[in-house]
Amino acid sequence: QKEVEQDPGPLSVPEGAIVSLNCTYSNSAFQYFMWYRQYSRKGPELLMYTYSSGNKEDGRFTAQVDKSSKYISLFIRDSQPSDSATYLCAMKVEDYKLSFGAGTTVTVRA
């Protein structure tokens, strides 16, 4: 079993829809949770990060962490074609080593 599980998709939605992405994990010691966006042929770009459980909102993006269920989510509201990318969840304990999910490829259709 992988330490971090993420459905690779692909996920295709119409413009304006809500995109829902999620990851599950097995290591209860994880404390820091991140979402990265990676466009084709580019490096990962940090989108959101949260510490421990709770919600965090930044514009059209909302990150949720449920440590009791070992489950994290990213929601993208009013999705745009420019949101088409691969989204990677990542998490770590305090030792700086990130564990990544497989990445979900999202296409927003105009």
Place this chain on the structure above:
Amino acid sequence: SAVISQKPSRDICQRGTSLTIQCQVDSQVTMMFWYRQQPGQSLTLIATANQGSEATYESGFVIDKFPISRPNLTFSTLTVSNMSPEDSSIYLCSVDIGADTQYFGPGTRLTVL
């Protein structure tokens, strides 16, 4: 945040040769990381590089194949040695800013023929 640059952005190399990838950060950082992303795959950590000490390699990666230098707090290099087609990947460096965030460079796309 941090601005990270990598050189070269891409290269095509012959089997058996070596390539050195450079990573430059716009601020001083303690820890730098090197990742590999094979086609269609997620990121795999190769090693962690602290300034002034030997790099720490993850399982499956060895210093003879991926030697790393970290001469100061803003710069690191990763060498891919004796390359084979299986080394064709994107190589990424990253840095920790605080305890909670990690930023990535744009990557070096390597093709080995």
